[in-house]
Structure formats: C-alpha cells, structure tokens
Amino acid sequence: MDRSVKNDYPGAMARPREFDERRVLRAVREQFWNAGYAATSLQDLMRDSGLGKGSLYAAFGDKHQLFLRALRGYNDANDLALRTMLEAAPRAVDGLRAFVMAPVSDASGVAAQRGCFMANSTYELAAADAEVLTEARRTYEATTAAVAECVVRAQGEGDVSADSDPMGTARALLAAQQGVVFMGRTGMDITTLTATADSLTAQLLPEG
Amino acid sequence: MDRSVKNDYPGAMARPREFDERRVLRAVREQFWNAGYAATSLQDLMRDSGLGKGSLYAAFGDKHQLFLRALRGYNDANDLALRTMLEAAPRAVDGLRAFVMAPVSDASGVAAQRGCFMANSTYELAAADAEVLTEARRTYEATTAAVAECVVRAQGEGDVSADSDPMGTARALLAAQQGVVFMGRTGMDITTLTATADSLTAQLLPEG
DNA sequence: GGGATTATGGACCTCACAGTCCACAATAGG
DNA sequence: CCTATTGTGGACTGTGAGGTCCATAATCCC
Numbered sequence: 001m002d003r004s005v006k007n008d009y010p011g012a013m014a015r016p017r018e019f020d021e022r023r024v025l026r027a028v029r030e031q032f033w034n035a036g037y038a039a040t041s042l043q044d045l046m047r048d049s050g051l052g053k054g055s056l057y058a059a060f061g062d063k064h065q066l067f068l069r070a071l072r073g074y075n076d077a078n079d080l081a082l083r084t085m086l087e088a089a090p091r092a093v094d095g096l097r098a099f100v101m102a103p104v105s106d107a108s109g110v111a112a113q114r115g116c117f118m119a120n121s122t123y124e125l126a127a128a129d130a131e132v133l134t135e136a137r138r139t140y141e142a143t144t145a146a147v148a149e150c151v152v153r154a155q156g157e158g159d160v161s162a163d164s165d166p167m168g169t170a171r172a173l174l175a176a177q178q179g180v181v182f183m184g185r186t187g188m189d190i191t192t193l194t195a196t197a198d199s200l201t202a203q204l205l206p207e208g
Numbered sequence: 209m210d211r212s213v214k215n216d217y218p219g220a221m222a223r224p225r226e227f228d229e230r231r232v233l234r235a236v237r238e239q240f241w242n243a244g245y246a247a248t249s250l251q252d253l254m255r256d257s258g259l260g261k262g263s264l265y266a267a268f269g270d271k272h273q274l275f276l277r278a279l280r281g282y283n284d285a286n287d288l289a290l291r292t293m294l295e296a297a298p299r300a301v302d303g304l305r306a307f308v309m310a311p312v313s314d315a316s317g318v319a320a321q322r323g324c325f326m327a328n329s330t331y332e333l334a335a336a337d338a339e340v341l342t343e344a345r346r347t348y349e350a351t352t353a354a355v356a357e358c359v360v361r362a363q364g365e366g367d368v369s370a371d372s373d374p375m376g377t378a379r380a381l382l383a384a385q386q387g388v389v390f391m392g393r394t395g396m397d398i399t400t401l402t403a404t405a406d407s408l409t410a411q412l413l414p415e416g
Numbered sequence: 417g418g419g420a421t422t423a424t425g426g427a428c429c430t431c432a433c434a435g436t437c438c439a440c441a442a443t444a445g446g
Numbered sequence: 447c448c449t450a451t452t453g454t455g456g457a458c459t460g461t462g463a464g465g466t467c468c469a470t471a472a473t474c475c476c
Contacts, residue, residue: 015423015472036332038246042464052425053465059423063464113335122393123331124244127321136394171391171400172407179387183379185330186344192379199380203412222451223442250434260455261435267453271434 024049029070033117036124074117075139086150093159095150100201103180104194112184144170176200232257237278241325244332282325283347294358301367303358308409311388312402320392352378384408
C-alpha cells in the first residue's frame with residue numbers, strides 16, 4: 001500500500017486524520033517561503049505543522065515532494081488571483097499596471113523583502129532541480145499568457161499600441177515586475193522601491 | 209597566532225605557499241556560483257581548489273568567510289568592469305543600453321541561465337545572513353551610482369530627458385536588468401530572452 | 417465487541433557535513 | 447646543518463540532517 005498518496009475515500013479510512021491538510025500545507029509553505037528549501041529542516045516542518053515525522057511522511061512523502069506540493073499550491077492560487085484581478089479591472093491597462101505594482105502593494109515593505117515564493121525557489125533550486133525548473137516554466141508561461149490576454153484587451157480599449165506584440169509585451173511586463181521583486185529582496189526601503197515600480201510602470205504603460 | 213589572516217610579509221614565512229590565492233578564489237567562486245552556498249560542500253571546494261582542509265581553513269577561515277571573500281571579489285571586479293564599459297561608451301546612452309542587455313551578451317544562453325552570482329546569493333542568503341545583505345546593498349548602491357553618473361552624461365548628450373531623476377532612472381534600469389537576469393534563470397531560451405531585453409531597452413531608453 | 421485498517425509520533429538508523437587537530441613537509445635564518 | 451616557523455592534507459570528531467520503523471491509538475465494518 002502506498003501511504004504517500006492521499007486517500008480519496010475518507011469513508012474507507014479506519015482512523016481519521018487529526019489534521020487539516022490545507023492548514024498543514026499553508027504552514028509548510030510559510031516556512032519554505034521564509035527560509036528556503038535547504039535551510040528548512042524536518043524539525044522546522046514538524047514544529048510548524050504540528051505533525052510528527054511519521055504522519056508527515058505518510059501523508060505527503062519526503063521533504064522534496066512536500067515542497068513541490070506547497071510550491072504548486074502557491075502557484076495555482078497566485079495564478080487564480082492574477083486572472084481574477086486582471087478580469088476585474090475596469091480598464092485592462094489598469095490591471096496591467098497593478099500587475100507590475102503588485103510586489104509593492106504591502107505598504108510595510110515586509111512582503112517586498114520576503115519576495116515571491118516561486119522566484120525564491122527558482123533562484124535556489126531551478127539550476128539543479130528539474131522538477132522545480134519545470135514548475136517555474138509552467139508558472140511563468142501561465143502568467144505570461146494571462147497578462148498577454150489582458151494586453152490584447154488593453155489594445156482593444158486603445159490603451160496599448162495595436163502594433164505591439166501581446167506576448168512580447170507581457171514578457172517585458174513580467175520581467176519588470178520580477179526586477180521590482182528582486183530589488184525588494186535587497187532590502188530596499190518601500191518608498192524607493194515603490195518609486196522605482198512607478199517609474200517602470202509609467203514608461204512601459206504610458207498614459208494617453 | 210591567527211592563521212586565518214593572510215600573511216602580508218612573505219619574506220617572513222618559513223614554508224611558502226604552494227597555491228596561488230587568486231586561482232583558488234576563482235575556483236571557489238565558480239563552485240559557489242554554480243551550486244549556491246548551501247549546496248556547496250567543503251569537499252567540493254577542496255576538489256576544485258586542489259587544497260586540503262587544513263590549508264583552506266588556515267588561509268581563508270571557515271566556509272562562510274571564504275564565501276564572502278569570493279563574493280566581494282566578484283562584486284569588485286564587476287563594478288570595475290561596469291565603470292570601464294560605461295566610460296568607454298562613445299555615447300552614454302549606448303552604455304546604458306549595454307548595461308540592460310548585459311545578461312544576454314552570451315549568445316549561447318549558458319551565462320543567462322547561470323545568472324548573476326550576487327543576485328543568486330541575495331536570493332539564497334540575504335534574508336538570513338546580515339553580511340550578505342550588507343554586501344548586496346553596498347553592491348547595488350555602487351551600481352546605481354555608476355549608472356546614474358552615466359545617465360547624467362546621457363542627459364548632457366541629449367539622449368535622456370533632462371527632466372528625469374538620474375538616480376530614479378538608474379534604479380529603473382537596474383530593476384529591468386535584474387528582471388532579465390531572472391527570466392534567464394527560468395531557462396527561457398536566449399532568443400526570447402534577448403527580445404525581452406530589447407523590448408525593455410527600447411521602452412526605457414527610446415531613440416531620438 | 418472484535419478484527420481489520422489507518423493514523424500517529426517518537427525512537428532509531430545511517431550518513432554527510434563543517435570544523436579541529438596533528439604528524440609531517442618544506443622553507444628561512446643564522 | 448640545525449632549529450624555528452609556517453604550510454599541508456588526511457584522520458578524526460561531534461552534530462544534525464533526512465528518512466525508516468514500529469508500538470500504540472483511534473476508528474470502521476461486520
């Protein structure tokens with residue numbers, strides 16, 4: 001029997017789980033996000049999740065699988081939030097602007113310094129971990145596609161030049177956003193960081 | 209006696225060193241650059257440098273100190289190369305463009321995927337390692353200052369609007385460059401990456 | 417209620433790691 | 447040539463890591 005696979009039929013279980021899977025994954029994600037993969041020990045994960053080693057391994061497999069679960073969950077949630085945000089924007093170009101400014105949306109600067117879980121993971125692992133690299137490409141392609149879709153809408157609304165290539169524009173906007181994320185990680189103060197993001201936004205998505 | 213400090217008076221040494229310090233630091237830097245700090249073991253460093261543990265510790269101190277030595281060396285060399293390149297540009301704006309395009313200057317894409325040693329280190333360690341964070345700030349402030357100086361020159365040559373703030377412009381250019389570096393780390397093919405860098409350059413430093 | 421099944425968490429194992437230490441080698445100075 | 451001093455590299459150590467295992471607990475089904 002493979003105990004690393006989630007049981008799809010809780011009714012067939014003998015002893016029921018004492019923990020909420022989503023809660024555990026959330027705690028695990030926070031830990032990996034804050035400290036990175038290598039710097040997170042199983043003890044950290046046990047402390048934060050409240051589970052023992054046996055339970056953790058039975059439910060999620062080893063440390064690497066658990067990490068991937070947390071990372072994929074983060075990306076899926078992010079993707080959904082992005083699409084929702086872009087679609088909700090009355091004018092598409094405002095959605096695009098919000099996309100670039102997202103890293104500085106927390107006025108305290110804490111979120112900016114912590115950065116993006118996927119970007120952190122890419123830097124730490126993508127070169128050596130094929131699964132993380134695959135996940136990174138999957139995620140950034142999804143993001144690029146969502147942004148490009150919004151660029152098309154903005155072109156229809158006359159806010160982005162009809163000459164520009166939607167995918168190319170989306171990639172440039174994503175690169176700009178990730179540049180802001182990076183500057184945040186160096187501990188740049190949130191005021192300067194916001195000004196930088198504003199400057200990029202103004203030049204890449206000019207008004208009128 | 210502190211054996212971790214380099215002897216400034218080789219004439220006073222009894223047994224002379226059998227290795228070249230710069231050679232060792234170069235080998236160490238490559239290893240840390242390729243694999244990151246945590247993923248690099250002392251065995252890796254011994255293999256690449258050709259030194260035994262005792263020699264390594266006697267000459268450079270522990271792993272962390274050795275890492276900082278390699279990182280600072282990288283940054284100093286980079287800073288010098290940047291200033292040289294910017295000053296050598298006939299028109300300042302071309303120097304600024306080359307700055308943003310630097311991450312894609314290797315047509316094979318290998319350099320792009322490996323990224324920037326300082327950026328990699330910032331992502332891996334800056335949140336938990338105060339010395340690395342300090343080094344990151346020092347480096348990016350130096351870079352920003354050098355770029356800003358070049359922006360001033362470009363303004364004098366009429367290639368950048370006289371209205372724009374040199375430091376703000378420099379930060380935006382640095383962020384754009386780091387965005388390109390990041391996209392490179394996700395394994396984006398060099399052609400697409402170059403197009404993205406070109407797009408950013410064209411929008412941030414328009415001609416005419 | 418009893419047998420089958422799953423969950424739990426800590427004891428335990430193995431291993432690789434960073435770092436220390438020391439016997440020996442190689443040079444300088446006199 | 448002899449002694450003092452520094453360089454060298456491998457043996458060694460302690461620690462904490464990830465991962466396995468199992469006695470026990472808790473539930474379901476008959």
